[in-house]
Amino acid sequence: MADNQPSSVVLVESFGHALQAEKMLGAAGIPCRLVPVPRHISSDCGVCLRFSSDFHTRVEEILSGRLESFEIVRL
Amino acid sequence: MDAIYLDNAATSWPKPDAVIEAMIRHQRMVGGSPGRSGHRLSIEAGRAVYGVRETIARLFHIADPLRIVFTKNSTEALNIALLGLLKPGDHVVTTGMEHNSVMRPLRFLASHGVELTVVACSPRGDLDPGDIRRALRPNTRAVVLTHASNVTGTIMPVQEVAAIARERDIVTCVDAAQTAGVLPIDVEMMAIDLLAFTGHKSLFGPQGTGGLYIRKGLDDRISPLMRGGTGSRSEFEEQPDFMPDKYEAGTPNAPGLAGLAAGTAFVLAKGPERIHAREKALARRFLNHLEALDGDATIYGPRDMETRTSVVSFNLRDIVPSDAALFFDERFGILCRPGLHCAPAAHRTIGSFPQGTIRFSFGFFNTEAEVDLAAEAVVRLLQR
Numbered sequence: 001m002a003d004n005q006p007s008s009v010v011l012v013e014s015f016g017h018a019l020q021a022e023k024m025l026g027a028a029g030i031p032c033r034l035v036p037v038p039r040h041i042s043s044d045c046g047v048c049l050r051f052s053s054d055f056h057t058r059v060e061e062i063l064s065g066r067l068e069s070f071e072i073v074r075l
Numbered sequence: 076m077d078a079i080y081l082d083n084a085a086t087s088w089p090k091p092d093a094v095i096e097a098m099i100r101h102q103r104m105v106g107g108s109p110g111r112s113g114h115r116l117s118i119e120a121g122r123a124v125y126g127v128r129e130t131i132a133r134l135f136h137i138a139d140p141l142r143i144v145f146t147k148n149s150t151e152a153l154n155i156a157l158l159g160l161l162k163p164g165d166h167v168v169t170t171g172m173e174h175n176s177v178m179r180p181l182r183f184l185a186s187h188g189v190e191l192t193v194v195a196c197s198p199r200g201d202l203d204p205g206d207i208r209r210a211l212r213p214n215t216r217a218v219v220l221t222h223a224s225n226v227t228g229t230i231m232p233v234q235e236v237a238a239i240a241r242e243r244d245i246v247t248c249v250d251a252a253q254t255a256g257v258l259p260i261d262v263e264m265m266a267i268d269l270l271a272f273t274g275h276k277s278l279f280g281p282q283g284t285g286g287l288y289i290r291k292g293l294d295d296r297i298s299p300l301m302r303g304g305t306g307s308r309s310e311f312e313e314q315p316d317f318m319p320d321k322y323e324a325g326t327p328n329a330p331g332l333a334g335l336a337a338g339t340a341f342v343l344a345k346g347p348e349r350i351h352a353r354e355k356a357l358a359r360r361f362l363n364h365l366e367a368l369d370g371d372a373t374i375y376g377p378r379d380m381e382t383r384t385s386v387v388s389f390n391l392r393d394i395v396p397s398d399a400a401l402f403f404d405e406r407f408g409i410l411c412r413p414g415l416h417c418a419p420a421a422h423r424t425i426g427s428f429p430q431g432t433i434r435f436s437f438g439f440f441n442t443e444a445e446v447d448l449a450a451e452a453v454v455r456l457l458q459r
Contacts, residue, residue: 013307013308013315013317013320014110014141014305014306014307014315014317014319014320015109015110015121015125015306015307016110016125016128016140016141016319016320017141019121019122019125020141034113034118035113036112036113036114037113042310044307044308044309044310046110046113046306046307046308046309047110047113047118047121068317069317
């Protein structure tokens with residue numbers, strides 16, 4: 001995933017949920033990376049999962065119903 | 076004189092090499108604050124902690140690893156469960172074989188408006204599940220019991236008790252300090268709602284590791300014991316309400332948990348059944364020696380190895396247990412635990428209060444030769 005491509009992030013409740021999301025996307029072959037939550041999105045000091053915005057719909061489909069609470073934000 | 080370590084029910088020792096190596100590796104190579112900072116070492120530390128959750132979840136058949144809260148031992152886990160769940164006016168049932176890790180929080184609660192019933196057990200430590208049923212009241216909120224006694228090794232009928240409790244929507248809280256790693260535990264099949272375990276006994280982890288499994292939905296009814304930083308929801312000054320962060324305030328013992336992961340992996344690789352079989356064989360061998368003493372030894376707890384763990388409590392004529400332990404240590408290098416084992420209720424039940432017993436607790440790494448030497452030490456003490 002090149003840094004200059006439009007990317008999105010999955011925001012989750014905790015680090016453990018971020019790891020669960022990473023596993024789900026990894027199993028589906030979607031490249032993603034754990035990064036600190038960007039300051040302009042949230043003042044939370046935790047991590048989120050960044051991925052190429054090309055996969056936006058698929059990511060939403062994969063996580064829906066499997067992760068208790070999440071939000072996808074385009075950067 | 077080499078030490079012969081027969082105090083595995085307190086802390087298992089020695090540990091598998093992999094446990095020590097995992098802790099050293101973690102401190103040398105990882106070292107960051109788990110899930111706190113977002114840099115690579117923090118993320119790696121967070122992955123390591125999550126990995127332990129997955130390993131523990133596999134051992135106890137827990138579907139979601141995030142249902143496990145890490146604590147420093149079973150005592151902390153039991154305090155979270157009991158102090159968080161029980162409120163004035165609630166009724167709680169426990170047994171006469173409990174460790175003070177259960178009894179002291181319950182006695183505290185009983186002095187603050189919680190009704191407590193302690194169901195009596197037989198002098199061998201056996202519990203009749205029917206006595207639990209008969210103790211239930213309309214306001215009974217929870218049944219709390221050990222999976223196996225740390226004094227007699229008696230295995231308690233957890234599954235039967237949990238089934239009785241589940242029928243009435245009563246919470247079953249199990250203290251698995253003596254059994255996690257040696258007896259099969261399946262929280263779903265056994266209908267266990269709260270499972271407290273420690274890392275430093277039969278999971279071969281270091282001291283300062285343990286945890287609490289909380290069934291889905293039950294966390295809404297359990298207040299946290301402590302509040303503080305979790306690395307999540309940092310913009311809010313209120314404690315998060317989701318698992319496991321709700322109960323995991325403060326930086327966790329990540330190097331210890333790395334050791335616990337390696338210890339639990341050791342258990343999974345060997346198989347709890349094989350570990351238990353080995354320990355049972357050693358305990359049976361020692362019991363054979365004691366039984367041959369023809370009345371000089373009072374043996375507590377069940378004799379059938381299918382109903383017990385490898386903890387052997389005994390007394391020798393009228394010899395004070397602490398004197399015996401000192402003799403064993405100084406003359407034979409045998410390290411054991413005399414006295415009440417933090418379980419006065421259990422000693423009252425089996426009739427050894429207040430002097431207590433001598434307790435030899437055998438572990439996976441003990442040998443037949445060590446058992447035989449321990450038996451020889453007993454004979455020498457009696458001849459003194």
